[in-house]
Amino acid sequence: MLTGVFAALADPTRRAILTRLKDGDATVAELAAPFSMSQPAVSKHLKVLEQAGLISRSQRATARLSHLEAEPLREAIGWLMDYRAYWAESFDRLDDLLDDLKEQP
């Protein structure tokens, strides 16, 4: 699930949607408004966020409301970002070192 959270957060549109939901629950139409995107396209992003546990969705009359789930967001990315960054950077540096070692006789 944590890898799903990371993948969900990697997209700038989805981060913008989360930021918007901080101000309160919203319908698909309301979330689509700031973007030059169709509602089905926004719905796809919402599905990814929902599967990652970052939002929940409920029915209000004829519209589906999206709600930000703050706790999994905090818990999940608080450490995964640092952990990923630590190893990604270490291994990039290891690439350089291995190139150096390969050039040595």
Add this chain to the structure above:
Amino acid sequence: MKIVAEPGVPQVIIVREFNAPRELLFRAYTEPELVKRWLGPADLELVVNQLDPRHGGRWRWTHYDRDGKGYAFHGLYHGEPTPERIVQTYEFDQAPGTVYLNLITFDEADGITTLTQNTVFFAVEDRDLYVAGGMERGIRASMQKLDDLVTELAEEAH
């Protein structure tokens, strides 16, 4: 680089390919002068205090941040480290008694070595605590917006 961290399982698996034979990766992991050149982010200085790659041998290294604050880790090698696999225990100095186990394997094919780092903790809470406590540092600039968002959320929760 692929990271797998499943919910409810006290384990993290990282897989990464390197364009080098595994003997060179083994050297990079077991020679102190080489370890300090790659392990950890570039803005932390690594000091290898001890590194004795044999069965029962001890290792210890310390990351120093720009303010001179040190983050020391230590543990033992279990079984003779080889270019095929390294097994070592880890303990963060600030969390004595919370030990985790690392199995690193190097699989080479056609000059490409696939590194798999399989890290196992006592509990999911230990996994999360270790990473949060031991690796506290700034999130990369590209993640800054996300960092701001999380900070705002954390403040609102109070």
